[in-house]
Amino acid sequence: MQDSYGNEITVASQSALDHYDLGVRSFLAADYGAVEAFQAAVEHDDSFALGHAGLARALMMSGQMPLAKAAIERAQTLAAKLDIRQCQHVECFVLLFAGQPQKARALVKSHVRDYPRDALAAQLCSNVFGLIGFSGEVGREAELLAYTSALLPHYGEDWWMMSMHALSLCETGQIDASMQLMDKSLALNDRNANGAHFKSHAQYEAGDAAAGRRYLSDWLADYDDRGVLHGHLSWHAALWALHDGDAAGVWAAIDAGVGPQAAKGLPINVLTDTAAILYRAELAGLSVAPERWSGLSDYAAKFFPETGQSFADMHAALAHAMAGNGDRLAYIGDTAKGFAGDLVQPVARAWGAIARQDWQAALEELVLVMSSTERLGGSRAQRDLLELTYANVLLKLGLTEEARRSLTTRRPVLAAAPPIVGLGAQP
Template structure:
């Protein structure tokens, strides 16, 4: 028995193999029911170790860490007699599921070097939300590009690998190659939500909101609301609506697909997408009801009460600052994370300064974080929150020329957008 990538599987059950392959494709494509598929694989062969690992990873993607840990424990008990690749697979994923990310990264990189076509393991490092993306290290975008480029010769015309490589190209500014690559990926699998996500980022970076709105409007119409990328793709659509001055469309997206009471996505997306969009709305000159900030601040305090990933921390800090939730902010900052705390602390202080109207302090603090905020994680589109927060502070200080110059130098793709109220498209 082999999987779709020609890796031998230690099971004698054709149904176990078939449901495992189907579940892996659903997971890689950001579709729904991959947990069901992995559970069916285990039902067909309870002794199938990699079926339990896949279930653990699938449950991790849905945020069910209790069941993920139990599934991983079952996999550990089933390693006798399986292949060397599968033993290495179980070991590396066990470290990841148990939260030992530094050790997991080393084990996964070593595993992928030996078994590059083991896609379930390889995908843990392939995106801005992966182990490299959230490493907190300088040069993470270039490292993801190098990592995915090294995978390409082993995968050929594979929709998953092509889409991950296209995203890495996009994040490093190679938009034309990214555009060609994602077209190939989506031609192979039009239902790949990760591919649709990459296509959205390319439109964003190219400054083509009309094409992005048209594309996502059509694509989201056929995407299940419980797909783990539905809320985030809706964020892209809402952001473009904001840029186009369609405030009612943006608010409808927040209330139906993105916010805490609506989204079926992971808490990291619910928090970051909602907080980011609310502040972008304020920067665009729209009134934001205080209850909205209070809601997302409570959500952040519930799901992310302590410092962890820098990308999450800055959005939690924004929510707490704008809601006036000093207690939650203090708890978040009492022990900054080791990797990116040096960035999170001044950014949090900047948002506190913004909340009290101290624009000079906010601008100084945000400027100090501009040099290497890529270390925080997330995509360039998501980190534009920091760029336009600085632009907004400069405009409040009457430094229009400096704001325009900064935009032209750092993020020219946003030049014609309406993301910051009062900033003309051209000087």
């Protein structure tokens, strides 16, 4: 038999394969229901190795790690007697679950050269949150573009790969090309949450706040709040409201889908999105209740007690600093490790200096990281947290023109109307 991407696959029944294909489509679209589809596939055929691997990946993305680990162990046992494509497919996920991202990344990149349409394996290196995006290396955006560029010709009129490549274009500054390809992808599948997400990024990079806000508001109305991207898309909605000067809209989006009390997504998204929008709200002049910061600091301490995931650590440090939890902040600064731990340390110290309004000390720490923020992970829109923080620190030191110059040269999309109190457009 063959899966929906034309890969030969060892499975005992058409029914199991149909559920597997549904699981793949749901997962690639970041739609709710992938776990249930893969679960149905292995219920129809318990010896279905790739079905168990798909289930493991879907469980992982829904935060059910004990079940996910059991599923990948089952897949590994079953895959031993399969052909090389299926064995390597499973091994990619085995390495991911084993906490060996560099080996997993190398294997995925090698695997897709021989089996480019093995979409569920290829997905591991796509997106800014994939194995390339979280590599901690300079040039990761160019590497991601090269990766999706090589895969795109093998997929034809495929909505998923189009959306992946469109994001790569967006993150390397090719906004018009990104938008055109994203619209083509969404025309084929308008309920692709990844596509809606990446279109929001393209609209953000184009500075098209009004259109972005309208589009995302309409799209979210029919998106299951259990979908993996619901919380993050709510962050985009809050960000649009902030740039639109709608304070009520900011808090409504945060309380409905972003913050720890509302979001149903992965802890890394809950932490990073909430910390970022709260501080960006403060920069824009909104008053953030202290209990929001203290609650987020407790959330970070619960889900990320140890350092190692640099993107999460950077935001956890922000939450601890704003909440006044110096011991937690100091622990991150002292122990930060992972793909960009060397950058997390000065960022953590900068957050501490900002919390006590020591702007000169904050500047001295931030200049250590501003030349290589891409190593910390996340999209350009997410890393604007640091761009705006840096500009605000300059402003606080009386270096207003330097603050404007920083945004104009580094993030011109923000320079026309900087969302920072006291830093209006240059006359």
